[in-house]
Amino acid sequence: MINLESENQKKSLFLSQLQVFLEREANYSRVYEGVTSCEDAFDNEDGYEKERKLLQENKQDNLNSNRKGEILEEIVFSLFSRIANLEVVNRNQAKTSLGQIDLQVLISDKSAYDILGLIPRPSSDLIIGECKNFKGKSIELENIEKACWRSCKGRSLQFFIGTKYTQAAIDEIKHFNSYKQTIFLGSEGVWMVPITIDMIEVVVENNINFLSFLKWSIKYSINQMVIAQYL
Amino acid sequence: MTALRLEKEIMACLKVDRQGALVSLTELAKRVSASTPEVYRTSCNLAKKGMVRIITRYWCPEFHPLNLDFSQETLYVLCESCELEYDTTDILVGIYIQVIDIDLIYD
Numbered sequence: 001m002i003n004l005e006s007e008n009q010k011k012s013l014f015l016s017q018l019q020v021f022l023e024r025e026a027n028y029s030r031v032y033e034g035v036t037s038c039e040d041a042f043d044n045e046d047g048y049e050k051e052r053k054l055l056q057e058n059k060q061d062n063l064n065s066n067r068k069g070e071i072l073e074e075i076v077f078s079l080f081s082r083i084a085n086l087e088v089v090n091r092n093q094a095k096t097s098l099g100q101i102d103l104q105v106l107i108s109d110k111s112a113y114d115i116l117g118l119i120p121r122p123s124s125d126l127i128i129g130e131c132k133n134f135k136g137k138s139i140e141l142e143n144i145e146k147a148c149w150r151s152c153k154g155r156s157l158q159f160f161i162g163t164k165y166t167q168a169a170i171d172e173i174k175h176f177n178s179y180k181q182t183i184f185l186g187s188e189g190v191w192m193v194p195i196t197i198d199m200i201e202v203v204v205e206n207n208i209n210f211l212s213f214l215k216w217s218i219k220y221s222i223n224q225m226v227i228a229q230y231l
Numbered sequence: 232m233t234a235l236r237l238e239k240e241i242m243a244c245l246k247v248d249r250q251g252a253l254v255s256l257t258e259l260a261k262r263v264s265a266s267t268p269e270v271y272r273t274s275c276n277l278a279k280k281g282m283v284r285i286i287t288r289y290w291c292p293e294f295h296p297l298n299l300d301f302s303q304e305t306l307y308v309l310c311e312s313c314e315l316e317y318d319t320t321d322i323l324v325g326i327y328i329q330v331i332d333i334d335l336i337y338d
Contacts, residue, residue: 028292032323034255034257034327035290036257036324040268040271041271042268043269045266084275085272085275108272108275108279110285114324114326115326120303188303188304219320222320223320
């Protein structure tokens with residue numbers, strides 16, 4: 001049984017931490033002229049109209065697993081498409097050299113990495129999005145192992161978007177991000193960034209800039225895996 | 232404004248108004264009266280066509296300019312002015328656009 005109280009606590013803790021980060025970012029661009037913020041690279045004029053509808057649909061109990069998977073992919077696709085310096089090239093593409101990829105994103109210009117706070121810039125132009133909208137099931141170690149392998153093979157930054165994570169899955173991501181240099185050569189810019197649908201829900205409901213959220217999630221995944229407490 | 236129209240406006244601004252000088256993304260957006268994300272997206276397209284270059288400047292959180300070494304992955308950057316190491320994700324960035332060839336004919 002889901003502990004709603006602790007779920008809500010986790011959500012509000014996440015929101016308050018994210019707001020602190022956003023406030024600091026906003027201060028920099030207010031004070032220093034010439035600083036480019038995530039606001040400058042993200043288009044949200046309609047207030048996440050499409051994403052709100054899809055998130056609402058995702059809450060329905062009678063959805064089958066295929067539709068649940070599709071919904072999450074659509075949400076993530078739509079959110080990434082709003083980012084000015086990224087180009088979503090494929091969605092749910094089965095025949096790639098990396099196997100089936102839910103979301104293939106190409107960066108339009110290397111400055112995209114600068115905005116995301118990935119300095120020095122990764123050499124790859126590819127970003128992968130992996131979506132797992134499980135019903136009553138958590139992301140397991142095996143899912144993460146597969147995703148890590150894909151990230152290594154594509155030498156790419158990967159966002160793993162799931163419902164909930166088992167402790168083993170979280171530990172595996174932490175281990176990968178901490179020791180990737182010793183696992184394989186050319187690991188620069190290859191990171192696993194885990195996020196949850198609950199986080200996306202908070203971002204959309206509060207009309208928070210999704211790109212700022214991605215920057216936050218990268219920061220707290222590559223640095224001591226602080227993000228783990230919100231997963 | 233259509234994408235093509237915006238491309239023309241941006242090129243005219245960079246070549247004629249600013250005479251090939253570096254223009255910050257926010258200033259460019261103000262000058263062409265379009266939203267910053269829209270101008271950024273269009274500038275990326277222009278960069279792909281080889282018509283403009285996108286340049287990033289880096290500062291520490293105290294706004295001291297930084298010269299970064301991109302040859303090695305690191306999680307910390309030293310600011311010589313502050314004599315402090317900063318988390319790379321805390322580095323401030325500024326995106327600037329510059330026309331590549333001022334004599335390029337664009338119509």
